[in-house]
Amino acid sequence: MGTFVHAVLEKLLDHDAADRTPELARALARSQFDVTEDQGDYRALQLDEAGARRFRQRAWTMITTYFAEFSPATVVPVAQEMRLNVEVAGVPFRGFIDLVERDGDGTDNAVVVTDYKTGKPPETGTRWSDEQNSEKLLQVMWYAAALMEMGEHDPKLARLLYFTAVDTPDGGFAGRTGVLSAGVDQGSLDAARAELALRWHQIGEARAAGVADAVTGPLCGWCAFVDHCEEGEAHCRAMRVEINPRTGAPRLRDDAPAVALLGLT
Numbered sequence: 001m002g003t004f005v006h007a008v009l010e011k012l013l014d015h016d017a018a019d020r021t022p023e024l025a026r027a028l029a030r031s032q033f034d035v036t037e038d039q040g041d042y043r044a045l046q047l048d049e050a051g052a053r054r055f056r057q058r059a060w061t062m063i064t065t066y067f068a069e070f071s072p073a074t075v076v077p078v079a080q081e082m083r084l085n086v087e088v089a090g091v092p093f094r095g096f097i098d099l100v101e102r103d104g105d106g107t108d109n110a111v112v113v114t115d116y117k118t119g120k121p122p123e124t125g126t127r128w129s130d131e132q133n134s135e136k137l138l139q140v141m142w143y144a145a146a147l148m149e150m151g152e153h154d155p156k157l158a159r160l161l162y163f164t165a166v167d168t169p170d171g172g173f174a175g176r177t178g179v180l181s182a183g184v185d186q187g188s189l190d191a192a193r194a195e196l197a198l199r200w201h202q203i204g205e206a207r208a209a210g211v212a213d214a215v216t217g218p219l220c221g222w223c224a225f226v227d228h229c230e231e232g233e234a235h236c237r238a239m240r241v242e243i244n245p246r247t248g249a250p251r252l253r254d255d256a257p258a259v260a261l262l263g264l265t
Contacts, residue, residue, distance in 0.1 A: 001055070002118040004036050005062050006098065009116065010080045012072055013099070020072040025063055029056075045255060058173050061165035062118055065175030070161065076102035078111055078153065084146045089193035091200040097143050100153065109154040113143045113184075114161060121162035121178030136160060137182050141192035144184045155184045167247040221256030233262060240264045 011028045012020050033056060036042050047055060066072075082097040103110040122128050128136075140158035147153045159181035165173040182188060206212040214231035221239065226232040239252035240259070252259065259265055 001059060001062075002116075003039075003041065004032060004059050005118050006116055007032050007035075008059075008063060009066065009072075010098075013075055013077050013080060017073045017075070020075075022064065022067055025067070026060070029060060029063060044257070058165045061173040061175050062163050065163045065165065065177050066161075068175065069163065069177040075099070078102060084143065084150075086146050086149045088142065088145050088149055089197040089200075091196050093142065093146050093196070095143065095146070097147075100147070103156045109152070110156045111147070111153045112157045112159065113140050113147065113155050114159055115140050115143070117160050117162045118164050119162065120164065121176050122180050133180060136180055138192060138195060141182070141184070141188060142196055145189050145192050145196070148189065158182055158184050158188075167249065169246075169248065221252050221258040223258065224261075226258045227261050232258075236262055237264065 008025060008029050011032065012025050015024060037052075045051070045055075078100040079097070080099055082100050084093060084095045084097065086093055097113060098116045099114040101112050101114060103112045122133070122136075137158060137160065140160060144155035144158045147155050159179060162176070162178040162180070164176050166176055168174050214229055216231050216235040218239075220226055220229075220232040220235045223229070223232055226236055236252055236256075236258045240250050242251045243249070244251050252264070254265075
């Protein structure tokens with residue numbers, strides 16, 4: 001789902017600002033679905049005709065939510081899906097930035113680092129703590145630090161744009177959106193670099209010892225190794241029997257790969 005929505009937005013921003021309309025987005029979504037149908041991750045969902053229709057409906061709800069809260073016509077892209085391959089704080093850092101866009105009037109190298117998230121937005125349930133916000137923003141702060149190492153851009157803001165679609169009791173979908181952002185300055189960059197170096201060191205220690213602590217969470221349902229992880233399997237089984245009071249469905253959704261992997265159908 002996330003890959004599909006990202007692809008539509010990327011194609012949308014490839015067009016001139018005045019042409020970035022919902023009508024164009026719908027046309028792009030139709031053509032992108034033809035591509036998505038042939039991809040292995042989509043085929044692995046094994047959706048029937050009704051399931052495929054709900055996939056498209058959920059995705060379109062996300063895209064319309066993006067239009068409702070953000071203005072694609074005002075975006076001045078510098079790069080989309082920018083490939084990173086650079087050393088940051090002694091750590092080999094690789095990745096892709098969803099969107100690097102001009103900040104302000106675009107007269108200098110100032111940019112905003114943007115990452116799209118099609119998961120649960122902040123502040124839709126229990127309020128996130130400052131520590132949780134900082135953890136969520138680490139990814140885009142590392143992107144900002146990588147851009148500084150490359151020397152071509154001057155990141156001023158790192159942000160996550162959340163937009164998703166949740167099930168409603170009537171069988172439809174409702175859009176949810178949110179923004180989590182932080183200014184980029186020397187202090188925030190130094191903190192991000194230090195955390196990256198620390199985690200790289202911890203990974204090396206865990207590899208040498210042959211042991212890594214399990215950290216369970218909602219993504220356990222999408223982990224390909226959950227059937228080899230006692231903690232992850234237990235977490236998924238508990239989520240499968242726990243009911244979401246808002247939707248009346250199990251907290252571990254039917255389309256989570258762990259449902260089939262662990263025989264939780």
